[in-house]
Amino acid sequence: MKSTPYLCLFLAGLLVVAHCHQVPDNHEDDHTDTKTQEHPPSVHENPKGKTQACPVACNIADFAFIFYKQVTRDAAEKNVFFSPLSISSALAMVALGAKSSTLTQILEGLTFNLTEIEENEIHEGFHDLLQFLNRPNSEIQLNLGNALFIDQKLKLLQKFSEDIENFYDAEAISSNFQNSAEAEKQINDYIEKKTHGKIANVVKDLDPFTLLALVNYIYFKGSSTCPFFANT
Template identity: 55%
Template sequence: MKHIIYLFLLSIGLVVHCHHLPGHHNDQETDENPAEHQHQHLEEGQDNKTAKCHKIAPSNADFAFTLYRQIAADGAGRNVFFSPVSISTCMAMLSLGAKSETQSQIHKGLAFNLSEIEEKEIHEGFQHLIHMLNRPKNKAEINIGNALFIEESLKVLPKFLEDAKTLYKSEGFSSNFQNATLAEKQINDYVKNKTHGKIPQAVDGLDPSTVMVLLNYIFFKGFWEHPFNTRSIREEDFFVNANTTVKVNLMFQNGHYKYLHDDDLFCTVVEIPYKGDASAFFILPDEGKMQQVEDGLMKGHLSKWGKAFQYKQLDVYIPKFSLSKSYDVKVLLQRLGVTNVFDQNADLSGIVEEGDLRVSKAIHKAVVDVHESGTEAAAVTVIQITRMSAHRPPPTVFRCDKPFLFLICDKMTNSILFFGKVMNPTEK
């Protein structure tokens, strides 16, 4: 009988269950493209390690847009919020213990083509990405990490533990899953602490046959480079659809922002920077074009926008909103071809020699709070194994009073940290 691994994505987390235990982690002064700026550094040889995280960035972006479309298709008319980098990091860490077709499916599901990138480069890319996102000098606070909670009697292969620690900076903890209440508290306290209280309950109802929980957490706190004035906040209408209008607190700011209208994608894009190396991209579809935008978004757009942005004086209106979402990632990954790891064909022999393991559950939880000072967001993924002047033209208005998309990106690593859609800001 296959031992089971549960994945809980909080921004991302993995939980593993076992039926039979076998034995015994704005800048407004320049309009240069951040990506081009970083590539210049690479060419100059100033930091050749940066190439490692940049090598996996296109696949991570591809995975982010593909996963978004899966989530949006399941909840037409609903808010969306998740951390693609959390989910991909967690699944990549799991792939350390996967073999044969199981491993191949995970790589393909994460949009990695092994004819273009070696497995070693994938893991080194994530190793460097984790290091870069946790850089202490960034004024935008980003904390990302991984953890393994292991049943005391489970004999995990030393190589898997060492690779998880070295490549994914995973912490390891001994757990007694026979006492499910105590194990849940141990995991939930850990995630609550790492996400600064944003996600107080990562797991609920752990199966006593669980033998391992793998999780990834991510926490983001950024202050707008130019905060919105609290006195400018007004209660305004937000047009959810043709039949529904709700009242929201609409923030206002006048200033110079990177702005463009993408004629091919039928949307307007504005970059609103945080202090430090992060930015939020607000994507406002043209009237009636949300579906076209969702269907057409792909990894090349961020680079395209970076080259086409122009600084423009704008009147920016953004609603204050808070979202809290949870997703069954197992279903989403299965649609992307990641199937073996969830059934009797699972080969996770890189984790334990004796006994079969499979992932039975994958859950992702993510929360965000966007307000006049900035943004706070967090997510976790868990896997369970069971065996902006005078004499100038009038400003352009960018008014998000209808459904819009938004991305929170780290510019140093070209990474999409969080991806969301606001259909109704009053729905939590």
């Protein structure tokens, strides 16, 4: 019997890497066709004239292959389906509240070399990348983001709350984890709303001793020239 093929979703990260290498220099020709100039700004452009999205996308690709190799090692004969961008953006966001060795371990675990890129550039890169992917598009609809549900007995530092909003467009939501049923409903309702009803009741049996829940969601809607189908 043949081994079950591994299935890996390199969502967005690898696509943006390819995009970064394919976008031509905007200064090559001052007589560019008008139709080309009408296209939306590329991932290279922002009001400041620069972006960190491409370097960060390359790190996400490196992380994807490392993570895939590790997961498939422990999942023989199984399909593997994951989003490197979701994992890396969620952990990078949490790193905003970390210091010292914990901060270093998180970022290096995401394949960032802190001697080559500054911490702030990493967060700016994720910000640019998420803005690029979440922008309105007539052909596809993509909604990707993170949220933190925090026990109501805890209080976040104002700077951390501001940073996760500014860099990751995320929000911190107070939750009563002592009432597990109430907290589960709150989180599930949030995810269901963000995924337009496609994902419901994903959180179950929440531990009443929980203090923080990190949520990542993805909603994608688009057509495909090669639709997926099941073999019979």
